[in-house]
Amino acid sequence: MLTIKQITENKEAVLERLAVKNFKNPALVDEIIELDSNRKKIQFQGDSLQAELNKIAKEIGGLMKSGKVQEAEQLKKRNTEIKEETAKLNQELAATEEKLNSLLVQLPNLPHASVPVGKSAEDNVVVRSGGEIPTLGEKAIPHWELAKKFDIIDFELGTKLTGAGFPVYKGKGAKLQRALINFFLEEATAAGYREFMPPLMVNEDSGFGTGQLPDKEGQMYHVTIDNFYLIPTAEVPVTNIFRDVIVSSSELPIKATAYTPCFRREAGSYGKDVRGLNRLHQFDKVEIVQVAHPSKSYEILEQMVAHVEGLVKKLGLPYRILRLCGGDMSFTSALTYDFEVFSSAQQRWLEVSSVSNFESFQANRLKLRFREEADKKTMLAHTLNGSALALPRIVAALLENNQTEKGIKLPEVLVPFAGFEYID
RNA sequence: GGAGAGAUGGGUGAGUGGCUGAAACCAACGGUUUGCUAAACCGUCGUACUCUGCAAAGGGUACCGGGGGUUCGAAUCCCCCUCUCUCCGCCA
Numbered sequence: 001m002l003t004i005k006q007i008t009e010n011k012e013a014v015l016e017r018l019a020v021k022n023f024k025n026p027a028l029v030d031e032i033i034e035l036d037s038n039r040k041k042i043q044f045q046g047d048s049l050q051a052e053l054n055k056i057a058k059e060i061g062g063l064m065k066s067g068k069v070q071e072a073e074q075l076k077k078r079n080t081e082i083k084e085e086t087a088k089l090n091q092e093l094a095a096t097e098e099k100l101n102s103l104l105v106q107l108p109n110l111p112h113a114s115v116p117v118g119k120s121a122e123d124n125v126v127v128r129s130g131g132e133i134p135t136l137g138e139k140a141i142p143h144w145e146l147a148k149k150f151d152i153i154d155f156e157l158g159t160k161l162t163g164a165g166f167p168v169y170k171g172k173g174a175k176l177q178r179a180l181i182n183f184f185l186e187e188a189t190a191a192g193y194r195e196f197m198p199p200l201m202v203n204e205d206s207g208f209g210t211g212q213l214p215d216k217e218g219q220m221y222h223v224t225i226d227n228f229y230l231i232p233t234a235e236v237p238v239t240n241i242f243r244d245v246i247v248s249s250s251e252l253p254i255k256a257t258a259y260t261p262c263f264r265r266e267a268g269s270y271g272k273d274v275r276g277l278n279r280l281h282q283f284d285k286v287e288i289v290q291v292a293h294p295s296k297s298y299e300i301l302e303q304m305v306a307h308v309e310g311l312v313k314k315l316g317l318p319y320r321i322l323r324l325c326g327g328d329m330s331f332t333s334a335l336t337y338d339f340e341v342f343s344s345a346q347q348r349w350l351e352v353s354s355v356s357n358f359e360s361f362q363a364n365r366l367k368l369r370f371r372e373e374a375d376k377k378t379m380l381a382h383t384l385n386g387s388a389l390a391l392p393r394i395v396a397a398l399l400e401n402n403q404t405e406k407g408i409k410l411p412e413v414l415v416p417f418a419g420f421e422y423i424d
Numbered sequence: 425g426g427a428g429a430g431a432u433g434g435g436u437g438a439g440u441g442g443c444u445g446a447a448a449c450c451a452a453c454g455g456u457u458u459g460c461u462a463a464a465c466c467g468u469c470g471u472a473c474u475c476u477g478c479a480a481a482g483g484g485u486a487c488c489g490g491g492g493g494u495u496c497g498a499a500u501c502c503c504c505c506u507c508u509c510u511c512c513g514c515c516a
Contacts, residue, residue: 043474047485054485057497061442064496076496083496246471376453378471 001104001364003380004036017110020117020326028103035100042096046089053082105214109361111326112298112335118325124338125325130309131318133342134401140345143399144276146408147173150423153395155276165266165274165281172423176410177284179417180391181259184286184311188388191307193257193288198237200260201228206240209366211332211358221263230263234287235385242291242383243366249373252381253300254291257388259284277392278350285390289383291368294360297382298335301357304386305337308353311389314413317397318342320349334359337386341393345400350393355386399423 007014007029015026056079063072116125147153152173158166169177189195207213207229212220221230231237238258247254262285266274273279288307292300305321312319324336339353360380363369369378402409407424415421 040474043485047474050486051484054497057495058442060496064442072496079496 001361002107002110003360003364004032004100004104006110007107008033008036014110018107020111020115021108021329022119022327023108028106032100032103032107035096035103039093039096039100042089042093046086046093049082049086049089053079053086056082108331109334109358111329111333112357112359114323115329115335116323116325119327120325121328123325124322124328127321127323127337129318129320130313131316131342133318134344136344136401136403140400141403142276142345143343143396146399146403147276150407152176152423153277163281165279167277167280172418172420175418175420176395176414176423177391179414179419180389180394181284181286182417183414184388185257185259187307187311187314188257188286188288191255193255196238196241196256196258198231198234198241198258198260200231200237200263201226202231202236202240203228206236206243209240209243210236210362211365212236215331218267219265221265231260232264233262233387234258234260234285235289238287238289239362239383239385240366242368242381244368245366246369246371246378247291247381249293249370252291252293252370253296256289257286258289259286261285262390277396280392283390283392286388287385288388289385291363291370292382292384293370294379294382297357297359297384301335301337301355301384304355304384304388308339308355308386308388312339312341312352314411315394315398316411317394317401318344319352330354330356332356332358332361334361339387339389341397343393343397343400345403346396350397352393352397353387353389356384358383358385 002014011029011033015029018024018029056075060072060075060079063069063075116123118124141149144153144155147155150172152170154168154170155164157168158164161168185195201223204213204227207220212229212232220232222228223230237260238256241256242254261282263282264280266279266281277283288304290300290304309319309321319339319341322338322340324333324338329336333356336354336356338351339355340349340351342348343350359382362383363380366383368381368383370381371378398411399408402411404422407422410418410421410423
């Protein structure tokens with residue numbers, strides 16, 4: 001969430017930035033500022049009274065020791081009065097803080113200056129593209145049919161075991177998953193990311209820290225008996241490693257990577273978008289996360305984009321990189337690049353990665369700070385993350401784009417990991 | 425799941441009602457000493473909010489796992505919760 005300081009010190013700029021995210025509610029911002037100023041007043045009153053109370057309590061202690069019981073009793077009465085007043089103020093303070101917090105949490109992150117204005121995905125800007133779209137013509141088979149033909153992914157079986165959106169990978173299909181995961185992890189660790197294997201369920205605090213709670217509660221599977229949430233992305237556990245942490249500026253940037261399955265309820269999705277591997281309730285993904293110094297975070301964002309670009313290039317997939325417009329960005333992000341690969345039987349672009357800078361928005365929730373070596377001051381760090389990469393749509397594109405007479409031809413880079421060249 | 429023990433600052437760990445935001449030691453940082461390293465010695469060494477101030481700086485409040493209570497006053501007493509450890513049971 002935004003810090004109160006950000007809001008009170010730059011109200012006009014904040015409103016202007018929020019408008020880019022199509023968040024137009026100046027009254028809410030005014031209310032926040034008002035509540036904050038109330039909070040300060042109440043706290044000052046309460047603190048002053050408490051100071052008096054503490055002082056008197058000490059005096060009583062002294063009097064009791066020297067046997068001046070009557071004088072002590074007099075003072076006790078005074079303190080009892082003060083206590084009633086502080087109790088009232090404390091209640092007021094708690095109520096004000098709670099209200100303030102509930103409003104603060106409703107404000108999305110401020111978009112970066114480079115974020116295009118726009119309402120929907122149509123207003124996203126293509127930054128660059130690469131690779132060649134293969135011309136397969138009319139005979140191109142969509143991946144869900146190829147998956148069936150080669151018996152590598154079984155959607156019906158998954159439905160039997162669990163439900164729609166939980167496919168079963170079989171034979172070379174399963175091995176391909178493993179090859180991709182290993183390939184992505186090797187690339188990430190070679191780029192200096194430290195590998196983690198986090199829990200796949202998180203508690204409420206973690207869900208709040210990265211911004212899934214309370215806004216997107218419905219997106220996650222909730223294990224109510226223990227009040228845990230199945231992770232929708234490794235971002236949640238990996239970023240929360242740094243919750244309530246103060247690191248030295250010399251340790252930045254911190255680079256972490258993790259492979260995890262991801263679980264998403266995707267309530268309300270339907271139609272051709274969800275066909276085959278296009279949208280699943282459980283899928284595999286390798287995530288990269290960085291904790292960065294605020295002065296470096298945008299430079300780092302570009303590095304992360306370059307890393308992901310390297311992956312799709314090595315896989316030989318036709319891709320494009322989009323800068324998301326204000327209306328299409330997530331609640332928590334300040335700047336997001338989406339990667340899409342072209343899947344040539346479906347004749348459409350599929351999103352395979354989303355790389356974002358959250359600036360201090362998550363860090364504020366996480367209480368993730370760093371200490372500047374030079375002046376010893378603590379500041380909120382910046383957090384970034386990106387998919388590198390999400391598997392299902394990569395597999396969809398690979399199957400469709402690489403279909404040949406002899407079967408599905410694997411990209412060179414995957415052959416050592418998979419142990420075969422063709423799915424046939 | 426049953427029984428018991430515990431949770432204090434970066435770490436170890438003292439502290440059972442006031443002089444304790446918290447001893448001591450270790451680590452870390454700054455300095456003195458030193459040919460260098462080490463040792464020794466001196467100093468610094470939590471976080472958040474807030475008030476005064478242009479600032480430098482100074483003051484206040486809160487925090488000893490979390491929440492509530494007793495008391496003029498709580499790390500210390502009471503209640504609830506969470507977590508950790510040990511033993512038993514179960515088990516990959």
